[in-house]
Amino acid sequence: MFGKSVRQAEPGLHFKLPFGIERAINVPVRKVFKEEFGFRTLRAGVRTQYDTRDFAEESLLLTGDLNIADVEWVVQYKIKDPKNFLFSVRNPQRTLRDLTESVMSRIIGDRTVSEVLTIGRIEIAAEVEEHLQQLLDLYQTGLDVAGVTLQDVNPPEEVKAAFNAVNEAKQEKERLINEAWRDYNQSVPKSKGLALQMISEAQGYALKRVNEAQGDADRFKAIRTEYQKAKEVTRRRLYLEAMQEFLPQLKEIYIIDGNTNSPIPILQLKE
Template sequence: MAWNEPGNNGGRDKDPWGNDNRGGREQGPPDLDEVFSKLSRKFGGVFGNKKGPSTGGSAAGLGVVAVLAAAVWGVSGFYTIGEAERGVVLRFGQYHDTVMPGLNWKATFIDQVTPVNVQAIRSLSSSGLMLTKDENVVQVEMDVQYRVSDPEKYLYSVTNADSSLRQATDSALRAVIGDSTMDQALTTGRQEIRTYTQEAIDAIIKNYDMGLLVVDVNFQSARPPEEVKDAFDDVIASREDEVRYLREAEAYRNDILPKATGRAERVRNDAEGYSERVLNGAKGEVAQFEKLLPEYLAAEQVTRDRLYLETMERVYGNTSKVMVDSSSSGNLLYLPLDKLINPEQKASQPKNSTSGNYGIELETVKPTPVTTTPRPDTGRQGRY
C-alpha cells in the first residue's frame, strides 16, 4: 500500500518529501508515481476536474504544466544590451558569442550573458617613490586613461584586466623613471617620460592580450624628497625665469629688428639720393664749364667780367643791405619793397627825420680789382 493512500495513518497524509513516523521507523524515499499523481490531482482541481485522479486528467495536467514551463522559460530568456555595451555569451561555461546592442535572447540555465561597456573611458592612477638613474628618489604620480577594445579578452584572457593594467603601469613607470635622471623627471624630460611610459604599457598589454586600449597617459607630478625640495624649487624657478627672459628677448628682437631695418633702408636710400644729386650737380657744373671754355678762350677778359657781374648780382640779390660806391656823392633814396610786399617782416629801424623814408644801413665798398696771372705753358692769362 502506498504511503499516502487515503486513510493511512489516521488520514494524515504527508508531503512527497516528508517522513511518516510509523512506530518510530522512518519511511523510505517517496514513490515518484505517487508524487506526479498528486500534482496531477492538484492541477486538475484548478482546471475544474474534481472527480478525483484519473489517467486522462493526469496526462492533461502534465501537458499544461509543460506548456506553462516552456512559456516561462522562453520569456525569461529575453534581455537587452545597452548602446555602449557588448554582451559576452557563455554556453555551458564556454565562450560562445559576442552580441551587439539591442534586444536579444538566451537559453535560460544554458547561456550566461555578461554585458561590458566598450565606450566608457576608464581611469587608474599609479604613484610611489621611485629611484632615478642618478640614484635620487622622487615621488611620481601618473594617471592612465583606457577603454575596453575586446570584451571577450577583457573578461577571460587574464584574471582581472583592470588590476593587471595597474600592475603593468606601475612596472612601466618604474622602468622609465629608472632610465631617467632626477633633473629630467622634474623639469625637462617630463614629455619624454610620458611618451616612453605609454609605449611600455602598450607593449605589456599586447603581450598579455588584455583586450584594453590605452587612450592617454598623463604625467601629473614629480616631487623631490622634502629634504631637498626647496633647492629643487629654486632650480625650477630659475629655469622658468630663463625661458621667460628668452621669450622677452625674442619679442624685443622681433620689435626692434624691423624698425632698425627700416631706418637702415631709409638712410641708405637717402645716401644714394644724395650721391646721385651731388654727382648730377657736379656733372652739370662740368658741362657748364665745358660750354663756357670756348667763350673764355675766345675772349678771356670779357668772360671774366661777365662772370664777375653775374656773381655779384646773385650775391647782392640775396642780401637786404645796399652797398654804394664811396666815390659817388649825394643822397640815395631807397624804398624797401621787399618789406612792404611781405607784411610779416617789419622794419626794425626808426624813420629818417630828414628824408621821411625808412632808415637803411649803408656801407661803402670799393670795387675789387680783377687781376690775371699768366699761364706758364701758353702765356695766356688764367682764370681768376
C-alpha cells in the same frame, strides 16, 4: 565539469548537471574594472575620499635623468577571455598590477623628469597602455586594457619646494630669452632699414653733388671757351651778372671816393 572547463555560454537561461558535476562561474565581461597606483579611493562622489596611507613604494619612480617623480596613475581594463582569465593565471589582478608597475617604471626611466611632469604625460600613458597590453596577451591573462591615465605627477614632497624653485628659474630664463628675441626681432630689422635709408640718402646726395660739380665744370668750360673768343666782353658780362645777383641783397650801398677816402652814401635802391 569535474574541475575542467568544458564550455562557455552567453548570458541567458542555461542548464548544468547537478550534484557538483558541473559548476557555473559567472564572469562580468562587460564590466570595466580599474586598478589604482600610488593612491586608493575609499568613496567616489562629489567629495571623493582617498586613503590617507602612503603608497610611495608604488608611485616613486626613477626618471632617465636620475630624478625621482611621484607618479599616480589608473589602469582601466575588461575581461575579454573568461577561460584564460579563470584558468591561465593564478591571480590576474595581481599579475596586472605587477606588469603595470614594471612597464610604467621602464617608460618613466626613458624620459626626463621635465617630460614626465609636463608635456610627455599623454605620450607616456599611450605607450604604457600599448606595452602593457602586449604583456597581458603574452601571459594569456584574458584581460584587455581599456585605458591608462596619469592621475597626478609631482616631485617627491621632500624636494617639491626646491623643484618648484628650479622650474621657476627655468621659466624665468625662457621668459628672458623670449624677450631678448622679441627685442632682437624688433631692433635689428629697424636698424637695417635705417642703415639702408642712410645709404640711399648718401648715394643720392653723392649723385647730386657729382651732377652739380659736373654741371659747374661744364659751365666753366663753356665760359672759358667764350672768354677765349672775346675776353673783354666776357669779363664785363660776368661782372654785370655778379653785380645783378649781389646788389639786391644789400641794404645800403656806399661808394668810396678813391681821392678823399671817405664814404659817401648815395642812392637808396630799395626806396
